Amino acid sequence: MLALDRVGKTYPNGVRALDGVTLDVAPGEIVAVVGGSGCGKSTLLRAISGLDRPSQGSVLLDGTRIVEPHEKIGIVFQEPRLLPWLTVADNVGFGLADRPAAERRERVAAALDRVGLADKAKVWPRELSGGQAQRVAIARALVPRPEVLLLDEPFSALDAFTRADLQDHVLDLWAELRPTLILVTHDVDEAVVLADRVIVMRPRPGRIFEQIEDDLPRPRDRQSAGFDFVKRRVLAALDRSLDRAATVDEGQTRAESGAALWW
Amino acid sequence: MSSLPMSIAVEQADPAAGKAGAWQHFRLWRVLLGLVLPVALALGWELAVRAGWSNGRLVPPPSVIYSTFADLARTGELQHHALATTLRVAAGFALGVVAGTVAGAITGYSALTRRLLDPSLQALRAIPSLAWVPLFILWFGIFETSKVLLIAVGVFFPVYLGVMGAIRSVDRKLVEVGRAFRLSDAAMVRRILLPAVLPAYIISLRSGLGLGWMFVVAAELLGASEGLGFLLVDGQQLGKPAQIVAAIVAFAIIGKIADWIVAAAAAPFLRWEDRFSARGGEA
Ligand SMILES: Nc1ncnc2c1ncn2[C@@H]1O[C@H](COP(=O)(O)OP(=O)(O)OP(=O)(O)O)[C@@H](O)[C@H]1O
Numbered sequence: 001m002l003a004l005d006r007v008g009k010t011y012p013n014g015v016r017a018l019d020g021v022t023l024d025v026a027p028g029e030i031v032a033v034v035g036g037s038g039c040g041k042s043t044l045l046r047a048i049s050g051l052d053r054p055s056q057g058s059v060l061l062d063g064t065r066i067v068e069p070h071e072k073i074g075i076v077f078q079e080p081r082l083l084p085w086l087t088v089a090d091n092v093g094f095g096l097a098d099r100p101a102a103e104r105r106e107r108v109a110a111a112l113d114r115v116g117l118a119d120k121a122k123v124w125p126r127e128l129s130g131g132q133a134q135r136v137a138i139a140r141a142l143v144p145r146p147e148v149l150l151l152d153e154p155f156s157a158l159d160a161f162t163r164a165d166l167q168d169h170v171l172d173l174w175a176e177l178r179p180t181l182i183l184v185t186h187d188v189d190e191a192v193v194l195a196d197r198v199i200v201m202r203p204r205p206g207r208i209f210e211q212i213e214d215d216l217p218r219p220r221d222r223q224s225a226g227f228d229f230v231k232r233r234v235l236a237a238l239d240r241s242l243d244r245a246a247t248v249d250e251g252q253t254r255a256e257s258g259a260a261l262w263w
Numbered sequence: 264m265s266s267l268p269m270s271i272a273v274e275q276a277d278p279a280a281g282k283a284g285a286w287q288h289f290r291l292w293r294v295l296l297g298l299v300l301p302v303a304l305a306l307g308w309e310l311a312v313r314a315g316w317s318n319g320r321l322v323p324p325p326s327v328i329y330s331t332f333a334d335l336a337r338t339g340e341l342q343h344h345a346l347a348t349t350l351r352v353a354a355g356f357a358l359g360v361v362a363g364t365v366a367g368a369i370t371g372y373s374a375l376t377r378r379l380l381d382p383s384l385q386a387l388r389a390i391p392s393l394a395w396v397p398l399f400i401l402w403f404g405i406f407e408t409s410k411v412l413l414i415a416v417g418v419f420f421p422v423y424l425g426v427m428g429a430i431r432s433v434d435r436k437l438v439e440v441g442r443a444f445r446l447s448d449a450a451m452v453r454r455i456l457l458p459a460v461l462p463a464y465i466i467s468l469r470s471g472l473g474l475g476w477m478f479v480v481a482a483e484l485l486g487a488s489e490g491l492g493f494l495l496v497d498g499q500q501l502g503k504p505a506q507i508v509a510a511i512v513a514f515a516i517i518g519k520i521a522d523w524i525v526a527a528a529a530a531p532f533l534r535w536e537d538r539f540s541a542r543g544g545e546a
């Protein structure tokens with residue numbers, strides 16, 4: 001179980017990117033994180049991954065405090081970030097360097113097969129399309145069998161068809177190993193299709209604004225009324241998260257200008 | 264239905280073959296075009312000397328250069344001097360590369376050592392390296408040590424700058440991939456940093472090698488009893504321009520071969536590169 005306890009992050013330049021984020025994620029749960037730009041979604045993911053340390057609070061995985069990258073936590077970045085000097089197969093096997101070669105080969109082949117790129121094993125990353133490269137990145141993160149997989153807007157650079165394709169793909173992969181998935185996205189459809197729970201964040205400082213349960217039966221039909229209903233709820237929450245922020249700001253500026261007048 | 268793939272295959276094969284043929288033609292022409300001027304000059308000069316318009320004493324015609332070269336090679340003199348020079352360059356190059364790589368790696372990796380070392384090294388770099396010669400001779404004598412060190416100094420700077428710059432410009436995002444997979448420092452260097460800097464490293468090795476050949480000439484001109492540079496001085500003092508040109512030709516050939524060896528040794532490790540110039544080679 002992944003548990004965040006009042007996680008806060010203040011960057012050296014004074015930006016309070018996160019403040020008091022408390023969140024429990026059950027094993028195998030799929031959580032989507034949405035929110036306006038700059039509300040701390042990437043910061044949150046980096047804190048969970050151990051790439052950055054939170055300034056306050058703690059991230060616990062099965063009771064262990066995460067302060068640096070952990071073998072049970074995998075991450076897929078917004079860009080594929082494949083190592084250009086390794087073939088696709090070697091990229092996928094990157095996290096298995098300490099395993100015997102035979103096992104590595106076998107697991108890499110299985111992973112490539114699962115993401116439908118078995119024929120690309122010997123190819124250099126530069127010869128892949130964007131969607132293929134992102135699939136390789138997902139395979140690379142999954143091959144060490146993480147218990148938690150973090151995805152930071154993994155499909156945002158792809159066209160709508162490829163994106164829908166990869167969403168189905170991720171669900172298939174998830175069904176096999178059942179890792180906890182935490183997915184940051186700007187695409188509300190994506191959040192509603194994939195997630196068991198959608199978390200809406202609000203900025204300055206970044207915190208959780210609202211959580212929406214999404215218990216639509218799987219596989220989910222994007223045309224169904226239930227899908228539409230959940231989507232509307234998420235959109236409404238997003239609206240409010242931004243609106244509220246705006247009114248708070250307005251209130252502040254009004255108060256400030258009032259103060260200025262008074263002076 | 265079955266004829267469709269066939270016709271596609273045929274259509275594809277034909278223009279491809281035509282293209283490849285045209286390309287070969289073009290390449291051949293480019294090479295030939297570049298040869299026109301030197302060959303014409305050489306032939307012209309040869310004819311001028313044969314016709315008696317010039318005695319060719321100061322500028323020997325190609326046939327004389329060739330026979331001098333052949334004579335030197337036959338007596339084994341050429342090989343002897345070429346070997347002496349090559350060994351000097353090899354020793355100086357090895358020394359300069361090791362020192363330049365180590366210095367470049369630590370200054371590139373750690374900001375503290377960079378602030379500590381780089382200003383001094385940059386100051387030293389501003390000194391024209393040949394200015395060291397008198398000092399080196401005072402310190403290390405006129406024999407091999409001072410020559411090898413001079414070459415090493417020449418090789419050091421391009422390698423140092425190349426390695427430092429390459430390490431500093433490694434994509435932070437790829438380093439982060441290494442961190443996400445919990446690489447140790449050593450594994451990070453071996454699996455991420457080294458491969459990432461390899462292309463730039465090879466380029467700096469090649470420019471270092473070029474400077475090495477330049478400096479060996481300087482070192483040998485300043486006093487040597489063997490080496491291609493000695494052949495140059497000897498040819499000047501005895502008034503044998505053909506020998507000078509023969510030595511120059513030998514320099515060109517060996518230098519080119521050495522550069523080619525470095526490039527060829529590196530090529531298998533750089534096949535992944537996504538370069539503009541790499542595209543044509545693969546087609
Ligand atoms: N390395 C950093 N140093 C200083 N400030 C940062 C840094 N990274 C992010 N920030 C700031 O922290 C806040 C949250 O950034 P973050 O990248 O987490 O947002 P995000 O929700 O992922 O946004 P987006 O949806 O645009 O990716 C922003 O105000 C950003 O300017």
Ligand SMILES: [Mg+2]
Nearest residue numbers: 041042043152
């Ligand atoms: Mg982000």
